[in-house]
Amino acid sequence: MACPYFVPREIVADGSWLHxxxxxxxxxxxxxxxxxxQETTPTDTAIREYCNLGNAAACPHxxxxxxWDAIRFSVARTSVEQVTLWYVCESAHAPAEHGKLTFDQVHERWLNPHADPRVQRLANCYLETYRSHGTRTRSGSEGEL
Structure with a gap:
């Protein structure tokens, strides 16, 4: 559940997070x-405890x-041609909006980008991380939200 106001720049692989x-x-x-x-630079503590985790009621920003308080993603379906993500925007720890976003891996573009740039920006990051772990495909029906 990343914070909807977080603007990720690059993956941090310095051992800051256990898992x-x-x-x-x-x-x-x-x-x-x-x-x-306007974009501001949060402290390392804020990035670690709030920005990357969402639902950060204690965050001063x-x-x-x-x-929304947080946005979460999961992979609904993947194939050689496409990756489909579920997204849920949460408010007060409850779903406020949800849907699917599908990325065309052949043409390297979103088939249905989200209208809100905050959601789309985080979806891009989630997809980048997912794809960096190697191509995984799952056949069968899509999961339910």
């Missing part, structure tokens, strides 16, 4: 915060009025 593959974006990321409307 980085269990993190919401599949790895720890460095980056910026866009909660104020989290706006009081916001659409």
């Amino acid at each position: 980085p593959s269990r993190l919401p974006l599949g790895a720890g990321w460095s980056g910026h915060c866009c909660s104020s409307g 989290l706006p009081v009025q916001r659409d």
Whole structure:
């Protein structure tokens, strides 16, 4: 459940997280915060405890009025041609919006990008991490949300 205001820049592979593959974006990321409307650089502690984990009510940068508290992703289906992700935008620890995003691996583009750039940016990062672990395919029906 990454913070919706987190702007990931690059994967951090320095041992900061015990099990980085269990993190919401599949790895720890460095980056910026866009909660104020402009990108600012959070402290390393904030990136580690809030930005990468979402639902960060204690984060001093989290706006009081916001659409979502966190965004989570999972792989719904994958094949040589496509990767389909489930996404869930959460507010007060409950689903506020959900859906599927499908990436065309042949043409290297999203078939249905999300309209909100925050969700799309995090989906790009999740997909990058997923694909960096090697191509995995799963046949059969899609999972349910």
